[in-house]
Amino acid sequence: MGAEFVALSLPPLLIGTLAALACALPGNFLLLRRQALMGDAISHVVLPGIVVAFLLTGQVSTWPMLLGAAGAAILAALLIEAVRRLGRLNAGTAMGVVFTAMFAGGVLLLEQSDTSSVHLDVQHALYGNLESLIWLDGLGWSSLLDPRALQGLPPELARMALCLLLVAGAIWLFWRPLKLSTFDEEFARSQGLPVALIGFGLVVLAAIAAVAAFDAVGSIIVIAMFICPPAAARLMTNSLQAQVWWSLGFAALAAVAGYVLAGYGPIWLGFTQSVSAAGMIATVSGLILTLAALFAPHRTS
């Protein structure tokens, strides 16, 4: 647990945890609003967003891609709503049509354009590469106090921290309207709250979290963290506030335990290669949910 840990494991561990927290937060509200699969839809449409951004700018750079992904997520939310209204379809069906259409379009664009020279492929979009987010300047714990070394931290870390701060801030700021419109939409409307706008704002917030996390860790973690920690937390308590705290705890636990198991588990078992951290974090979150469904105090209402 020395210099090697600081350089190779600390940054991905932190980034994974921050991503998990940022997704779990809005996930609580999506879960209670029966929109749990919105996270799934959003993370699928991120792919066409980054491909279009790449085609427009001709390079793999972060900000255009984040903007493209966010644009695609918002477009998807609008399209789902439009298809639902125009076709008088239920939300699940509209979602299924829109996200498969956009994902298919993204894959086609990717195959048609010449991306062989750059690192942009479907696999990367799906499961990211948490393990590659290393800190070459991190020579030991003392580097954490060295401003020059800190500048060499992977940029994803600062971005993810900023994103978490933004998401947490927005939820803290709009806590009451969010809570009201989630639990009793009619009452919220009668109080003069812009219910539709709040719903859309929540989806935008989820999209921001999904896009930032996707950039760092791939879309599997995003979907798993939107759903599993809040779902497990929902079985622990009846209070929304407590549920949010529980979900943050579960998300952090899944991220840390998943990363450690993926990185060190195979070595403990005598193998030489580590396995996908993103996949393992999702797996651990599923185990946590299963344990909650077995033993949590508020399993049934």
Added chain:
Amino acid sequence: MIWQALMLQLGYNASLVALGAAALGLAAGAVGAFLFLHKRALVSDAVSHATLPGLVGVFLILTLLGGDGRDVLALMAGSALSAWLGLRWVRWLTTRTRLPEDAAIGAALSVLFGFGIVLMTVVQALPAGRQAGLESYLLGSTAGMLFSEAVIIAFGGLAVLAGVFLFRRPLTLTAFDPVFAATQGVSQRKSDAMLMGLVLAITVVGLKIVGLILIVALLVIPPTTARFWTDSVSRLVVLSGGLGAVAAYVGAALSASAPNLPTGPIIVLVGVALFTLSLVAAPRRGALARAIRHRRAARGL
């Protein structure tokens, strides 16, 4: 070139693949119609993502035993088993806890897909040359498909179609009148098992061509499209099957006609084109027809 592909003049193998795809699309559309009537469209998303651990697991076991990991039937069996376990988990979570079904679906799809990715990284650690052949299951591919594989897919599709024909009455009854259905000896549980069995079967059959991320589109888009054209159940099923067959056939043929046209996404996009056309232009239920009716009514007042 496209015309030749549609007319089955691109050679024996490409023609066979297009016909196999058509059989698959036909069966998927018909199954999807019942899924649509039961309002369970997105369950298929959990089923398809849940195939990954079984798929990769069987590949790993076969390869480690020294066999050919790409054996289609073995991979189908493995993916069916893990998809079945995924469905059991969804059911367990929804009956045992107060979590809504959409949350359970999202949890199952992300966790099992994540676990599949973990296994996938184990495969990637295998000696070079023994790891190829699995990527195509993610997004579907017909390139280099064996004669035997195309035959298995075509017959698999027809077998599922026979299943739909066999179960059409109980599945229709439970969709509209579960109480009456129960008096006829068809419990909700039984019809659920039939429906999920069909969904599972068609997913496993279609993985190779459409890929596990997009197979859900083949179950969701055709019935949604068909719904714009008819109010009758039997017509919905037939029309949905027909639309699925057309999308899969045209998609597979187009994909064979030029390089860089991935099969799964092209099939989905053909389906989306038919959907969009119907959403806008279908008589009576289409958006255009409704808008005209609305204006006439407004003028009449």
